[in-house]
Amino acid sequence: MRKRRTLTLALGAALVGAAICGFAVVRWATPKSSAMDLPVGRVKRGDLEMRVYVTGELRAIQSQMLTAPPIGGGALQITHLLHTGTAVKKGDLVIEFDPAEQKYNLEQQRSELMQAEQEITKAKADAAVQSAQDKVALLKARFDVRRAQLDVQKNELVSPIDAQKNNLALEGAKRVLAELEQDIKSRSVSNQASIALAEEKRNKAKLAMDQAQSNIGKMRVTAPMDGLIALEKNENAAGGIFFSGMSLPEFHEGDQVDPGRTVCQVIDPKGLELLAKVGEIDRNNIKLGQEVDIQLDALPGATFHGTIKTLGSSNTRMFWEDNTASKFEVSVRLASVDNRMRPGMTAQVFVNGDSRENVLYIPRQALFLKDGKRIVYVRKGNDFDPQEVKVDAENESRAAIDGLGAGTEIALIDPTAPRKASSSAPAASAGGTP
Numbered sequence: 001m002r003k004r005r006t007l008t009l010a011l012g013a014a015l016v017g018a019a020i021c022g023f024a025v026v027r028w029a030t031p032k033s034s035a036m037d038l039p040v041g042r043v044k045r046g047d048l049e050m051r052v053y054v055t056g057e058l059r060a061i062q063s064q065m066l067t068a069p070p071i072g073g074g075a076l077q078i079t080h081l082l083h084t085g086t087a088v089k090k091g092d093l094v095i096e097f098d099p100a101e102q103k104y105n106l107e108q109q110r111s112e113l114m115q116a117e118q119e120i121t122k123a124k125a126d127a128a129v130q131s132a133q134d135k136v137a138l139l140k141a142r143f144d145v146r147r148a149q150l151d152v153q154k155n156e157l158v159s160p161i162d163a164q165k166n167n168l169a170l171e172g173a174k175r176v177l178a179e180l181e182q183d184i185k186s187r188s189v190s191n192q193a194s195i196a197l198a199e200e201k202r203n204k205a206k207l208a209m210d211q212a213q214s215n216i217g218k219m220r221v222t223a224p225m226d227g228l229i230a231l232e233k234n235e236n237a238a239g240g241i242f243f244s245g246m247s248l249p250e251f252h253e254g255d256q257v258d259p260g261r262t263v264c265q266v267i268d269p270k271g272l273e274l275l276a277k278v279g280e281i282d283r284n285n286i287k288l289g290q291e292v293d294i295q296l297d298a299l300p301g302a303t304f305h306g307t308i309k310t311l312g313s314s315n316t317r318m319f320w321e322d323n324t325a326s327k328f329e330v331s332v333r334l335a336s337v338d339n340r341m342r343p344g345m346t347a348q349v350f351v352n353g354d355s356r357e358n359v360l361y362i363p364r365q366a367l368f369l370k371d372g373k374r375i376v377y378v379r380k381g382n383d384f385d386p387q388e389v390k391v392d393a394e395n396e397s398r399a400a401i402d403g404l405g406a407g408t409e410i411a412l413i414d415p416t417a418p419r420k421a422s423s424s425a426p427a428a429s430a431g432g433t434p
Contacts, residue, residue, distance in 0.1 A: 038415055040379060041363050043408040048361050048400050050285045050353030050393060056276030056332065058296075060267035060343045064225055066094055068257040069218035073101060075256040076219075081263070084231045084250060085342060088223040088266060095221040095263055102215040109209035116202035123198050127191035134184040141177040148173040227266040230343055267343050274306065274332040276349050281394060283328045285353045286311060292332050293350040299340055308351070309333040356393050359400040366410045367391070367399055377411035378404070384415045 068076050080096035088094060148170035155163035231250040236258075251263050274294060278286060288311060294304040312329035332349065366376050367389075374391050377384035390402040404410075 038384070039412040040409045041366050041412050043360055043362050043401075043404045043406050043410065045358065045360050045406045048356040048359050048393060048395070048398055050355055050395055052278065052282045052285055052349075052351035052353055052395070054276045054278050054282065054330075054349045054351070056274045056294075056330075056347050056349045058272050058341060058343050058345045058347065059275045060230075060265070060269075061271035061273055062225075062268040063227075063230075063265045063343075064223075064267075065262050066221050066223075066264050066266065067262050068095075068097065068259050069215065069221070070260045071102070071215050071218065072259070075258055078251065078253050078255050078257060078263070081231075081251060081253050082229045084229055084264075086229045088227065088229060090223055090225050092223045093220055094223050094229060094266070097219040097221075097257075099216045099219040102212055102219065106209060106212035106216065109205050109212055113202060113205035113209055116198055116205050119198040120195060120202060123191065123195045127188075127195065130187055130191060134180075134187065137180055138177075138184060141173070141180045144173040145170070145177050221263075223266050225266055225268070227268050228342070229264055230267050231264045232262050265343075269339075269341065269343075270337055272334055272337055272341055272343065273309065274334065274347060274349065276330045276332065277327040278330055280326045280328070282351075283311070283330075285393070285395065286330060286351055287353075291352045293352065294332070294334075295348045295350075296341070297346045297348070298342075299338070299345075302338070304338070305335040306332040307335070356400050359392065360402070360404060360406060361398045361400045362404075362410060363412065364394055364397055364399050365412050367394075368414055376401075376404070377415055379409040379411070384411045 076097040078095060079098050080093065082088065082094050148166065151166040152163075152170050155166055158166070231252075233248040234251045234255055235248060236256070237249050251257070257263060274292075286308060288308050290308045292306045292308060294306060296302065296304070308330060310329075310331045362376065368375050368377070370386065373388050375386045375388050378387050387403065389404060392400040392402060394400065
């Protein structure tokens with residue numbers, strides 16, 4: 001009896017322990033509905049700095065492309081090329097390509113031209129000899145006809161048989177004369193055609209020779225204006241394999257270049273501007289004419305100044321770019337140009353926007369877009385209530401708002417978004433308006 005009672009108590013204790021464990025598991029696995037575990041921020045009053053930070057690159061306003069001459073026959077080899085940054089005057093030699101193939105073509109066409117001229121001379125000589133022979137043959141044939149006509153005039157004095165022979169001889173002489181005249185005419189046309197064909201061959205060879213001579217001249221590419229040389233990247237350096245982000249070398253002597261490919265630029269160093277791309281939020285804080293501070297990466301310690309020149313209104317994001325955020329192009333007019341500046345130099349750009357003083361602001365992370373409205377989640381005890389706010393201005397981290405008082409607690413993540421039960425602390429990744 002005592003053993004049964006002990007067994008019953010042990011069994012009861014086990015059931016109670018199992019129930020407690022099960023309740024703990026369920027409680028652990030179920031997300032808390034209380035707002036006590038959500039990260040919060042507060043509405044603060046102060047000054048909101050609207051300065052925009054972007055990266056940019058110097059670009060030449062005026063430049064001229066220098067390309068490999070559009071000549072058929074395959075790639076061209078560079079035998080002479082100036083380096084990036086070399087100062088040139090108009091007419092200075094910048095690029096020279098190997099003219100060996102064009103010189104070979106020139107000699108070949110010159111040989112064909114000489115052969116064609118010899119064929120013309122021979123054709124004209126043959127035509128002259130044939131013409132002399134035809135004149136003799138024609139004179140003889142006409143003489144035969146005339147003699148036959150005289151013999152026919154004697155038909156009244158000779159026998160009928162001889163008379164008939166004279167008539168047949170006259171007809172034969174006239175037929176021979178007519179055939180000879182036709183043959184002479186045909187040979188004259190044929191000789192003229194042969195001469196014309198040889199002359200056409202000569203003209204073709206002359207044109208090809210002139211083209212080869214012109215191509216030799218195109219192997220030397222000179223500067224079309226005063227400026228600095230800026231070499232292009234050689235995309236064929238890796239065997240034609242190219243992908244985004246790949247570091248490519250500039251063209252140099254010995255490289256093979258396809259006809260028509262741009263090798264370098266001649267740029268005007270005095271006409272430089274800075275080009276940058278800004279995000280959608282930053283674009284709202286930039287206006288034409290705003291002052292800009294510039295720090296070139298290649299010239300540390302020096303600060304340059306400028307103003308916003310143009311502000312793009314269209315998205316410049318390319319379809320192959322990984323970043324899907326909207327980007328807008330901004331150009332900056334430089335207040336002064338340093339002789340050390342070169343197109344392609346990267347820079348840190350600081351756009352001095354208008355500051356907002358004594359405003360209420362919140363972290364941008366606490367702003368959410370719901371049904372086209374900008375809202376925040378205001379703390380009410382253990383819950384958060386959505387409330388629409390008016391956003392007056394915003395930068396990358398903060399937003400100036402109307403509709404809330406200073407010190408109001410707001411959620412930094414969306415409390416309505418589902419949260420993982422296994423997380424010990426909610427991730428602050430659901431907040432913020434893009």
